[in-house]
Amino acid sequence: MTAAAVGHLVKAGLLVYLGGGTQFPDVHPDQVAALARRRDLPALGFTVEASGTIRPRE
Template identity: 75%
Template sequence: MKAGLLLYLGGEVEVPDVHPDQVAALGCGRDLPALLDRHVLLGPEQAARRLGVRRVDFDHVVRLRWLSPVGSVDVDYKRQGGVTTIPLYD
């Protein structure tokens, strides 16, 4: 939806309704993996891998504020210490 490929048709933000034909047409596209790759937010490990740098170098870039997260997600590790906030990068 962020890519502008599926029209927002419903009133529920958490569970948006899209037309099945739009989803089917999008699923048939050969460029779907590359398209999704461009629009999915990445965690720090994934972002470092995408940039082709070591994680420690990625952390330095973030520390220097050359790159900053565009969002975050909370992950609940119930058995290992509770909720951890993971920054997400574009």
């Protein structure tokens, strides 16, 4: 997951920011795994790549 995606997901209320720098934010791996399984991410403006990487749709 990119740092930009983390920022967008935190702002959307879908992920909790645990700290760290803005370039390398800390998030809980279980939260990310659960988020990657959501089927509505495209409707929320995100894409999930085959590798599981979540990115904001450009």
